[in-house]
Structures are given as structure tokens and as C-alpha cells.
Amino acid sequence: MPRDDGATAINVAYLGPEASFSHQAAIAVFPPRPTSSSSGSSTNSPVTLHPLPTFPNIFSAIQAASSTDDEIQYDYAVVPIENSTNGSVVGVFDLFAQCGLDSSAPYPDIEVCAEYYLPVHHCLFISPDLTSSTSDRGPVPDPVSAIRTLYTHPQVWGQCTRFLSSQFPPAKVERIDVGSTSAAAQLVARESNGGLSAAIGSKLAGEKHKLTCLAENIEDEPGSNTTRFLVVKNRKRKISSDALLSYLSSSPKAKGEVRNKSLITFTISHTKPGALADALAVFKTYSFNLTSIDTRPSRMRNWQYVFFVECEQTADVTDSNDAANFNGDGLKRMLADLERYTESLRYLGTFEDQLLREEGDTT
Numbered sequence: 001m002p003r004d005d006g007a008t009a010i011n012v013a014y015l016g017p018e019a020s021f022s023h024q025a026a027i028a029v030f031p032p033r034p035t036s037s038s039s040g041s042s043t044n045s046p047v048t049l050h051p052l053p054t055f056p057n058i059f060s061a062i063q064a065a066s067s068t069d070d071e072i073q074y075d076y077a078v079v080p081i082e083n084s085t086n087g088s089v090v091g092v093f094d095l096f097a098q099c100g101l102d103s104s105a106p107y108p109d110i111e112v113c114a115e116y117y118l119p120v121h122h123c124l125f126i127s128p129d130l131t132s133s134t135s136d137r138g139p140v141p142d143p144v145s146a147i148r149t150l151y152t153h154p155q156v157w158g159q160c161t162r163f164l165s166s167q168f169p170p171a172k173v174e175r176i177d178v179g180s181t182s183a184a185a186q187l188v189a190r191e192s193n194g195g196l197s198a199a200i201g202s203k204l205a206g207e208k209h210k211l212t213c214l215a216e217n218i219e220d221e222p223g224s225n226t227t228r229f230l231v232v233k234n235r236k237r238k239i240s241s242d243a244l245l246s247y248l249s250s251s252p253k254a255k256g257e258v259r260n261k262s263l264i265t266f267t268i269s270h271t272k273p274g275a276l277a278d279a280l281a282v283f284k285t286y287s288f289n290l291t292s293i294d295t296r297p298s299r300m301r302n303w304q305y306v307f308f309v310e311c312e313q314t315a316d317v318t319d320s321n322d323a324a325n326f327n328g329d330g331l332k333r334m335l336a337d338l339e340r341y342t343e344s345l346r347y348l349g350t351f352e353d354q355l356l357r358e359e360g361d362t363t
């Protein structure tokens with residue numbers, strides 16, 4: 001929306017409430033920016049981050065961005081797609097299965113434009129009332145063993161299996177899924193006089209709600225637990241790209257070689273022998289390396305799947321600086337050929353690979 005000073009505000013959606021991991025990823029990609037120079041002229045588009053309650057709300061907001069008169073027109077959203085320990089964020093995959101230029105897709109205009117890797121550390125939080133001598137029940141002597149209910153986002157249980165199985169026997173402690181880790185922290189903070197419940201979430205969420213931290217770094221892989229986020233936008237919406245460009249130019253990867261990844265979804269015949277092998281051979285023919293492959297149920301017919309492939313071109317590169325041209329021609333030709341081996345095919349976008357590879361890793 002244009003402002004009085006002429007700058008166009010950039011609106012970014014993320015899974016809220018504030019202090020979720022998605023919020024931290026959104027801040028990293030779209031940090032708060034100074035908006036005007038000393039002469040008073042605007043230099044950067046100001047960024048406003050908006051917490052939304054669910055992933056479907058976020059996808060609907062981005063899809064609607066080119067066509068509604070709503071007060072807020074969302075330019076970007078930052079959504080988690082996979083975790084290095086616990087794998088795919090299936091709810092987000094199911095939404096991407098409904099994206100891509102196709103009149104039957106509920107989100108035809110959503111495309112991926114960037115990725116971000118966030119190191120993720122989990123803490124166990126309780127209400128400070130539980131350890132306070134002024135509460136009705138007095139300080140609980142062993143708060144961990146007093147906990148009867150645990151709240152967190154469903155992605156988190158599988159990232160903290162060792163800690164959870166050693167501290168919280170399922171027969172004694174109920175695990176309740178909530179919309180986000182920050183919603184879990186908010187719930188525990190709101191329980192009157194400290195119910196015997198705990199939340200698992202980020203240090204930031206605990207600080208925001210003034211919770212007591214009983215354990216830090218409770219994830220199974222404290223040195224490497226990482227969540228990958230995708231940045232999405234509406235392909236029909238004209239946006240000033242300076243906010244995204246400043247992220248891309250300041251990312252650690254910007255100093256190294258730039259590689260672009262493309263995300264494609266497709267379905268294939270489930271009765272023709274070799275249908276998947278034929279489709280995958282097309283990537284090889286056009287020198288595209290597969291960096292990721294995943295499936296989700298098609299929801300059209302039982303035991304039929306949507307394939308998600310991410311790939312990067314390894315040859316035929318003409319212009320390594322321009323994300324649009326980088327593998328534009330090769331990609332177009334590859335997709336045209338792939339169409340012959342698939343039943344439905346959707347291209348969801350091309351973005352810079354931000355994965356910092358280990359030295360000596362040539363893949």
C-alpha cells in the first residue's frame with residue numbers, strides 16, 4: 001500500500017503468534033529496515049510482518065493478494081517446508097500440491113521465490129507460578145515430574161524424541177498439538193495459577209511470555225537441527241523486489257557460487273511400468289540434478305501420489321547472475337519434455353540455493 005512518503009510497504013505473512021520459529025525466519029529474510037534517508041526521501045520499502053493462525057490462512061492470503069480490496073495485500077509469506085531431523089512439514093506440502101498454474105488448483109498464482117535455513121533449538125517451559133512460593137500450591141519441588149500436559153507444534157515431537165521419551169512417559173503425560181510453538185507458550189502463560197502443563201518452543205517464545213525454562217536444547221540433534229523455509233509470493237502481484245534482493249545479496253551464500261533450484265510437482269500413470277523412471281530420466285537428459293524428491297497422497301484417488309521434485313541445472317548455464325535467465329531456457333525445454341511423461345505437471349518457481357555445502361562436498 002503506498003504511504004504518505006511514497007514508499008510502498010511490504011507485507012509479509014508468517015505462522016503466528018509472534019516468537020514462532022516462522023517469525024524468526026521472517027525476520028531473518030525481511031529484517032526491519034530504515035525507511036528514509038537524511039534528506040527525507042524514502043530509500044527502502046518498509047516491511048511489516050503479520051502473524052496468521054494457520055498455513056491455509058497464509059496460502060489463501062497470498063492467493064488473494066492480486067485480486068482483493070482487503071486492507072492488507074500480502075506480498076510474501078515465509079513457511080516451513082522441512083526439518084533436518086523430522087522431515088517434511090506435511091501440511092505445507094499438501095498446500096503446495098494445490099499451487100501452480102492450473103485452473104483446477106486452489107492457489108494457482110502462488111510461486112516460490114526464495115529459501116532460508118533456520119537453526120532450531122527447543123526449550124521446555126512452564127509457568128513461573130509452578131516454581132513460585134507465592135502461588136496457591138507453593139513451589140512444586142520437582143516441576144518436570146509434575147507436568148501432566150505438553151503443548152507444541154506437531155513438527156516438534158519428532159525433533160525431541162530422546163528427551164521426551166526419557167522425561168515424559170506417554171502413560172502419565174498427554175501430548176497436545178497446537179498451531180505453533182509460540183501458541184503453545186501463550187497457552188501455558190495464560191493458564192491460571194500455573195496448570196501442570198509445559199510448552200516446547202523457542203527461547204524467544206519463553207522470554208516473550210515470561211515463562212520459566214526447565215531445559216534448553218532438548219532436540220535430538222542440537223548441533224544441526226535446522227528447518228528450511230520457503231518464501232512465496234503471488235506471481236500476478238507487482239512488488240518492489242528490493243526487500244527480497246537485500247536478503248539475497250546479504251545471505252552467506254551470496255559470497256559463494258550461485259545455484260538456482262526449481263520446484264516442480266507432477267503426477268504420473270500408476271499402471272504403466274517405468275512411468276516414474278521415464279519422468280526422472282528427463283531431468284538427467286537436460287542435466288538437472290535432483291536435490292530433493294518427496295510425495296504426498298494425491299487426494300484424487302487412494303494410493304495415487306503427487307511427486308515434488310527440486311532440481312538444479314548443472315550444465316548449459318548462460319547467465320549466472322540473473323535468477324530468471326539462469327536456467328530459463330534449459331528449464332523450459334526440460335519442462336516441455338517432462339510434460340510428455342506426466343499426467344499433470346506444475347512449475348512452482350525458481351530460487352537461489354542457500355544451502356552451504358561442506359568443504360569437499362561436490363554434489
Ligand SMILES: O=C(O)C(=O)Cc1ccccc1
Nearest residue numbers: 020021022080153180181227
Ligand atoms: O511452531 C512454530 O514455531 C513454527 O513456526 C512451525 C515450526 C515448528 C517447528 C520447527 C520449525 C517451524
